[in-house]
Amino acid sequence: MKKLVLMFFVAFAAMAVQAQTETAEAKVEEVKGPVITFEETEKDFGDISQGTKVEHTFKFTNTGTEVLKISNVAATCGCTVPKWPKEPVAPGKSAEIKVTFNSTGKMGKQRSIVRIYSNASEPIEKVALISNVIKESK
Known part of the structure; x- marks a missing residue:
């Protein structure tokens, strides 16, 4: 037994x-194929005066095994403008997406979302700029 x-x-x-x-x-x-790994996915600026432009650079690395190709980067509104690398990012290499937010005409809590479209294992990634737009004191 x-x-x-x-x-x-x-x-x-x-x-x-x-x-x-x-x-x-x-x-x-x-994990085969391209993979986008961001150092951070949000940047909070806290209170900013209405009319102020703020920008942040989101750094990322292709932690995958194949070349990463970003096909498009789109913001949720015209007040947010992204700039991204047009050339492919090799495995193990890093690149940046620079995002500028213009607070003109905005008030209160703002969360500007930017979508990154690519051939990565997750085809749509998101980053965000966060701020609280206040009237400029005179």
Whole structure:
């Protein structure tokens, strides 16, 4: 009886190890292709005076295994202007997306979203500029 119980536990342990190995192999396969990894995805400027322009540079690295190609970068409103690299980003290399927000005509809490469209494993990434636009005191 003890041998039967021991054989059962050995067989169960072997199946568990095999399942973990298959899961690890599946995870390795998931990261094939280009991957955008941002240092940060939001920048909060706090209070800014109405009419002020603020800008931030979002730095990213292609942590994938293939060349990253950004096809488009789009902002949620015309008050936010992104500039991005038009050339492909090789695996392991870094690049930047510069975003400028113009608070003219805006008031209160603002969250300007920028969508990055690419051939990455996640085809749409987002970054945001956050601010609270207040009337300029005179």
